[in-house]
Amino acid sequence: MPSAYDATPSGAVPIWERLLLGATGSTLLASLALIFLWVPTDVNLGVVQRVFYFHVPLAWTAFLAFGIVFVASIAYLWKGSERWDSLAYASAEIGVVLGALMLATGSIWARPVWGVWWTWSPRLTTSLILWLIYLGYLLLRAYAPKGPQGARFGAVLGIIGFLDVPIVYLSVQWWRDLHPGQVIGPQAEPGALEGPMVVTLLVSLLAFTLLFASLLAFRYRLRRLEDGLERMRYARA
Amino acid sequence: MRSALTALWGIIWKDLLLEVRSKELVLPLLVFVLALVVLFSFAFEARPALVPLVAPGVLWSALTFLGTLGFVRLFSLEREQGGLEGLLTCPVPRSLIYAGKLLAGVLFLVGVEVVLLPIFSALFNLPFLLPRLWLATFLATLGFCAVGVVFSAMAVHTRAREVLLPVLFFPVALPAIIAGLATTSAILKNEPETAGRWLSLTLAFDILYLVVGGALFDYILGE
Amino acid sequence: MPVPKQTLPSVVAVLTPLGLVDLGAPPQQAPGEQFLPYLFVAFALVWLVFFGYLFYLVRRQADLRRDLENLRRSQAEGEPSHSSHTPSRRE
Numbered sequence: 001m002p003s004a005y006d007a008t009p010s011g012a013v014p015i016w017e018r019l020l021l022g023a024t025g026s027t028l029l030a031s032l033a034l035i036f037l038w039v040p041t042d043v044n045l046g047v048v049q050r051v052f053y054f055h056v057p058l059a060w061t062a063f064l065a066f067g068i069v070f071v072a073s074i075a076y077l078w079k080g081s082e083r084w085d086s087l088a089y090a091s092a093e094i095g096v097v098l099g100a101l102m103l104a105t106g107s108i109w110a111r112p113v114w115g116v117w118w119t120w121s122p123r124l125t126t127s128l129i130l131w132l133i134y135l136g137y138l139l140l141r142a143y144a145p146k147g148p149q150g151a152r153f154g155a156v157l158g159i160i161g162f163l164d165v166p167i168v169y170l171s172v173q174w175w176r177d178l179h180p181g182q183v184i185g186p187q188a189e190p191g192a193l194e195g196p197m198v199v200t201l202l203v204s205l206l207a208f209t210l211l212f213a214s215l216l217a218f219r220y221r222l223r224r225l226e227d228g229l230e231r232m233r234y235a236r237a
Numbered sequence: 238m239r240s241a242l243t244a245l246w247g248i249i250w251k252d253l254l255l256e257v258r259s260k261e262l263v264l265p266l267l268v269f270v271l272a273l274v275v276l277f278s279f280a281f282e283a284r285p286a287l288v289p290l291v292a293p294g295v296l297w298s299a300l301t302f303l304g305t306l307g308f309v310r311l312f313s314l315e316r317e318q319g320g321l322e323g324l325l326t327c328p329v330p331r332s333l334i335y336a337g338k339l340l341a342g343v344l345f346l347v348g349v350e351v352v353l354l355p356i357f358s359a360l361f362n363l364p365f366l367l368p369r370l371w372l373a374t375f376l377a378t379l380g381f382c383a384v385g386v387v388f389s390a391m392a393v394h395t396r397a398r399e400v401l402l403p404v405l406f407f408p409v410a411l412p413a414i415i416a417g418l419a420t421t422s423a424i425l426k427n428e429p430e431t432a433g434r435w436l437s438l439t440l441a442f443d444i445l446y447l448v449v450g451g452a453l454f455d456y457i458l459g460e
Numbered sequence: 461m462p463v464p465k466q467t468l469p470s471v472v473a474v475l476t477p478l479g480l481v482d483l484g485a486p487p488q489q490a491p492g493e494q495f496l497p498y499l500f501v502a503f504a505l506v507w508l509v510f511f512g513y514l515f516y517l518v519r520r521q522a523d524l525r526r527d528l529e530n531l532r533r534s535q536a537e538g539e540p541s542h543s544s545h546t547p548s549r550r551e
Contacts, residue, residue, distance in 0.1 A: 048495035051502045058506070077456055097513050101506050108502040112495040132408040139404060143395040149459055153391045156453045157405060160387070163449060164409050167442060171412040174438065175419055218517060225524045232531055 017217050024214045027207040031200070039200040051109045053200055057208035058102040059127070064212065065095030066134055066162060073158030076151060085151040086227060088158055090219035092137050094212065099131040122173040129168050133161035146230050244329040248337025249344070255314065256345070262310055266303055267349050273299040274357060283361065292361045293421035300350070300374070301414055304381055305403045307346055308389035311338070316393045325458060335386060335454040339447075342382045350374055363425065369432055370424050376439045377417030381410045383446035390457045412442050 013021075035053045042049035072088035075081075106124070107117050118124065137157050144150035256262050277295040281287075315321045324334055354374065358365050385406060392402040407414075416439040423432035 046495055048498050050499055054503075054506060097509065101509055104505055105502045108498050108505075112498050129408045129411060133405075136401075136405045136408065139401060140391070140395065143397050143401055144391070145394060149394065152456045152459060153394070156387065156391065156456055159453060160384070160409055160449060163445075164412070167412040167445065171415040171419075171438070171442075174435075175415050215513075215517075222517060222521055222524065225521070225528070229524060229527055229531065232528075232535075236531075236535070 017214070020210065020214050020217065024207070024210040027203065027210055031204040031207040034200040034203055039196050040194075042197075045113055048109065048112045051105055053204045054208070055102065055105040055109055056201060057204045058098055058105060060205060061208050061212040062095050062098040062102045062127075062131075064209070065091045065098060065216075066130060068216075069095065069134065069137070069158045070162035073155035076155045077159075082151070082227060083224075085155065086220055086223040087216075088154065089141060090216055090223045092134050092141075092154075092158065094215050094219055096131065096134050096138060098212070099127070099134065103128065103131060120172070122169050125172045126165060126169045130161070130165050133157070133164065137161065147234075241329075241333060244327070245333050245337050245340070248324070248329075248334060249341045251320075252311070252338075252341035253344070261314070262307065262345055263348050266307055266310075266345070267352055269306065270299050270303045270349060270353055271356065273302055274353075274360065278360065285362065288361050288363070289422070289425040292357075292363065292425060293418050295361075296357055296374075296421060297414055297418045299353075300378070300417070301381075301407070301410075303349060304346060304378070304385055304410075305406060307349075308342065308385045308406075309392070309399055309402055311342055311345070312389040312393040313398075321390075321393070321458075331455045331458055332451055334458070335451050338390075339382055339386045339450075342386055343379055346378050346382065347375055350378065367424060369429075369436070370421060373417055373420035373424070373432070373436060373439065376436065376443060377413050377420075380413035380416070380439060380443040380446050381406075383443065383450040384410050384413070387450045387454055387457065390454065413439070413446065416442055 031053070035050055039050070039053070041047055068091040069088045072084045072091065076084035076088060106127075110119070111117050137154060140157055141150060141154050144153045274295055277298055278291070281291045281295060283291045283295065312321075315324070327334075354371060355365055357363075358367070388406045388409070389402055392398040392405070395401050416435055420432050420435040420439060423429075423435060
């Protein structure tokens, strides 16, 4: 049973992962410096606009994570390799954490800027539903039998859940279009971004993407270890 | 082709026969959903002026709970009696098992709805003959059965299945529920054009759910 | 407990930017300055959750390593007595 050992025999982190960690740390520091020291304060929205520079990257990485669950789930059902399943699980867990932060920071942003903590706009509703689906994914994996059966269940949910997103968006959009009186909050997005703001946002996006990659590598390794242990126990029982 | 239809009918007939003999599904579900409608109409203060706003919500919340509970029962029976293993040993394609369970589920739910809808109309002082409302209800039922069968086949193998099923099912089935809700609301507000638009969207969702559900059901049953 | 008169303003001066004490908006401030606490809370939340998650992962890794060691050791000890059938059960 090689899988329990193959990841890191002595707990050593592979070299490419060390490089990734270094890159993550330095870009994160750079983006923090840009957000708090360099970028000018938004004229209309004031300091709270700076939430934007990590709310957007959080949303991007969360959606990226769920996209990876989708792709890895398809690959698992197709190829049947446990590695794809581990990748899907690791990505789902990180996606749920990032998604929770996305929703929370979005809400904190909405309150001063739009005057409400939450509005049922298509984008917000879809994000919430997507997050709920992957929260369900984690519950399913926890309660389903271990091994290939649980992995198949997870893959099916990972695929249906992601395919569901555009449909949810479409139906909520139609539904809300018919009820214009009920839409509270933003009528328009914030105006066009200025140069330094774009630079800051791009650096932040890069930093969070690297952060996500590092977390994913770590969680994936851990998941392989968990699966390997599970199999060893099973083999002994 | 003929043998496939016979097999399909066999799967449906098995569930119908079981229901006719045990009466554990349609009747309790009907009473349950009626109790829900009464509860919701109090909870949402369904005064006459508010009926067009409140009634669709009452109906669709009730139908969603009805569907969830129905699926749990439908598959629990299979599980308790080892029926799924029996089905799997049958020499029929997996897609037929999906179609059979789906149609059985639709039949049971529509059976409940046929009784529920007139009572619902009476309780909210709505006209009895609203063919579009019936059509909308049946189409949306088909859509959420298409997902529901997939998720209940999963949930029977998990712990905490009664809770896990709605947790998985509600967010995914939301478009079907919204479509049903929107059609109902448009009909009650007498906006036939909007209702027609939503009906066609419901149909589109149904087809999508059926295709995806049918394609993935195979993987749930396993080897 | 009596609080010395001169310490109170300095305590407030420290706590106000953190959003822990709200004295109402001062008259002359930049637009949106009163929302500083929102920014603070959002950032604190992100880093708290992130480090919390990291902490959980590291703890889990340590637990798994220990389990793995235990399992290996018990396997090494238990091996002789079960040697007739254990290998066949392994993958």
